Amino acid sequence: MPSTNLYLNFNNPTQFIEGWYWTLPSNKLKIGQVKAITLLGRNLAIYRGVSGQVVAIDAYCPHMGAHLAEGNVEGDNIRCFFHNWKYNERGICVDIPSLEKPLPVCIKTWHTAEKYGMIWVWVGEEKPSSLPFVLELEQADCDYILGTRFVKNCHPNVLLINAIDAHHFNTVHNLPLEIVFDSQDLNPNAITFSNTTRGGDDSWLIRLIRPLYRKEVTYSMCYWYGSTGTVTLGPDFLHFYIIFALRMIEGGKTEGQTILVTPKRPGFLGWVVNRGLLWLTQQVGNYFAKGDTQVFQTIQFNLQTPTKADKSILQFIQHVNHQKALTWEKWETVNYSNSQIPSTPNSELTLIEQEKNGFKI
Template sequence: MTASLDRTFNNPHLFIEGWYWAITSKELPINQVKPVKLMGRDLAIYRGKDGIARAIDAYCPHMGAHLAEGKVEGDGIRCFFHNWKFDSCGNCVDIPGLDKALPVKNKTWLVAEKYGIIWLWTGEKSHQLLPFVPELENDECEAIISAYFTKNCHPNVVMINAIDAQHFNTVHNLPLKIVFAKQELNQNAITFSNTTRGGEDSWLIKIIRHLYQKQVTYTMCYWYGSTGTVTLGPDFLHFHIMFALRLIEGGKTEGRTLLITKKRRGIIGWLFNRIILLLTQIVGNYFAKGDTQVFQTIKFNLQTPTQEDKSILQFIQHVEKQQALSWGSWLRKEEEIGSREEGTSKKVKSNLAV
């Protein structure tokens, strides 16, 4: 199963309309602006005097200067080149030398912050949720951004690793048969949870199994096909890791690893959380280490699926049902096709006229 123009999964020219990590909150102090390239689109992301992060298309509509070269003023941004100012909605509100600004506007994008990350919605309007750990949905959380990484394959391919049941045995030598049950939380989120207790022939599993009332806890939740949260650990103490990925040029991946836990009060709670987050990092590193080289050399092509690949096929189906956007333009797939056809039609008419 390889990428094609018709499929969204593993397609270097398409991504799902949704929330994506843009920059960490710490990287953007008040009154600062940063250049960000997100799924082929250049943006200027800035934090106004009010502390709110905002995103605007990077290039000034006057002569195309990059707005990240400019400066933040109030809740707006002023271009470095000719000092045109744009407000928080992207409207031009001031042009030096003119009594009245011209009626021009730069595209702005919806931004939100969670888990120490600035997220950006890639569509026109969002009524959808930011990625979160389902188990901690109603809790105030503490998060540490652990690592930045790149992979030599598509984010969709990196994501399926966590529900590749067979590789837990072949790569990680886990003496436990993993069988997943899926549940679609909404059109953009799906969970896969382990349903087995297993490990009858393993002394290790027999020992740790006493820490579980039922099955060994391992749950993966996917958001927009590119961000995933994994929950694992004994019944009395779960570890939570988020992998926030995004598509980069050439159908490759860059991502951030977030370690997340419920916020606990007081100095004892703070110290306890430090220990939990450290243990979470150790667990995450263990599972990531064995797969690193695979994602630098893989050419994903699922031609011979087996019963063990059932969850992967379910994830692919989930991805295909979501709205796809085109790399760079961020147009919906059907709009991009219409735009190309219109461009081709105009070119043909122009050639005929000549």
């Protein structure tokens, strides 16, 4: 694991970016069910009340520390199994059977939302920002399926840069193209990368697919909170959408869930078409993952000698480092003193400054 004083937030196994994180599929939590979840080192009880709303609450009852996931859901409340103390959806104690009036006790609860078939929890004290979404489908009703769930032996930040590692498309995937990514901040917590491609005229594959595109071959990403990536690719008449929802687990490793998405199409025929498109989307995702998946079981990321092709990676590192960080397990804000702010390695700084000033490298 690289030294954290180099990358600050990026690839840091002791902290993460404040934001939305996936917990479990929506269909795995029925009304009246409660489940124990460990998210970014913190233990939670997540339940679905009679109203259908999902509640995420700190796991341990403040009376004697029993885990609330062992308790029972009553209406939109949760009752501790051990001594039957009951808490409402805001974490306020509303009933203690042995007392006429409950004590003024409250457990911390966290904002939740459901999108793309997944339950998400907002980790942070600030008002929640936007849920991760596919940019082209922001206002669209969507069909989706959950794809592969996986664990990788590297940090989520490192796994995400694979999709914007321009040079590896040549070396690993044998694409005969020069790919250059242009970045743009969507908001303080989201950054987009879109591609410009050059060359490939000697390849029969590129000549075959070129007529399917008016301009560039569509391949773009949007990264949210340094942990969730949405990928859009495909010919002009049919785009494929893949979401890589990632979260850090113990030791700075990654647990991830792929989500395949397509806009809803009307009627039974539209449903059938979408099932086929979602299956095809999954095959596309598997194709790109297959070539380099083993790298992320053995990699020890430490970018000390960046090249021009690494420009997008450096931009993503900067983007992550400028976001609000929280500590593992405690979920407390990380406050840096001036002495703790890392200096950029000379080779990295030179590259950034040259690109910024429009110099050729």
